Amino acid sequence: MSTTIERLLIIQDRDRAIARLTRESQDIPARKQQIEDRLKAHQESLHQTQEALKKAQAGIKQVEVEVESRRQKINRFREQQNLVKKNEEYRALEHEISVVQEEIRAEEDRELEFMEQVEQNRALLAALEADLKKEDGRVREDQQVFDRRMDEIQAEIGKLQADRKALAEQVDTDWRNRYERIMAKTGDYALVPVEHGACGGCHMNLPPHLIHDARKGLTSVQCSYCSRLLFWRP
Ligand SMILES: [Zn+2]
Structure with missing residues (x-):
């Protein structure tokens, strides 16, 4: 194998490593973003649960106000009953009272529903808070892993590029340009081995004289x- 080919193979090896590391570094911001988004989704569901809890608690207070005002209404009817003379007036008030009592029962049913909602949302909130705490710790760790990897990649790329530059200076300009042109066109390999009589890049069968020349190390x-x-x- 000629020295030029040997050197170009090492350059190719460095270039492929640089390309692989560059792709990896380009993926990192999106991967960090995915983690952030997951955390945000958790925070959002926590926020929604807090809102639902507040709503249910406000519902209970509202019901209590409603019940209290109806109890006062009943008290006023009772006072009126003490004052009326006729039986039918008394019964009419009794009827009013029973209507209001029915309303109170309906309010109390609503209160039970709100209480259930409070309980459910409290339990959910506790679970979500515990999850979020764990998730938050994990996210920080993952982000640090990515940041460290990014630094490593940059350092590695820097070393590879310096190495490649020194090697490239030892290769004739014409060959270097030819290598660069082929690499830019194929995007993977500029140099490939002959494999079972075929090109190791495009896998087409090669004419015998090319195999012969390659074998001779031209x-x-x-x-x-x-x-x-x-x-x-x-
Ligand atoms: Zn080919």
Whole structure:
């Protein structure tokens, strides 16, 4: 294998590592955002439960006010009953009282419903708060893991780029340009091995003279289909 091919293979290896790390770093902000969104969704359901609890508690207070005003109404009817002379007037008031008592019972049924809602929402709230506390801790940890990974990636990319630059300086400009052109076009490999008589990049069967040249270790053997540089893997 020619020295040029050997050097280009190392450059290719560095370039592929840089590309892989770059892709990974580009994914990190979206992954951090996903975690934030999950936490926000939890906070939102906690907030909704708090609102539902407040509503049910306000409902109970409202019912109590309603019941109290109806009790006073009944008291006034009773006072009137003491004053009336005729039986039918007395019975009419008795009827009014029973109507209001019925209303009180309806209010008390509503109060029971509100009480149940308070109980349910309180239990839910306690569970959500405990969950959120755990989730919050996990989110901070995950974010730190991502931040540390981001720093690592940047440091690694910096090292690889310096390494690659030093290597590239040892390769003839023409070859370097050819490598860059093929790499830019294919986006994966500029150099591929001959594999079972086919190009290791596009997998087309190669004409025998190309296989022969690659085997001899010539540098300028290019696949006639995809233009990738071919080398013979010993
Ligand atoms: Zn090919």
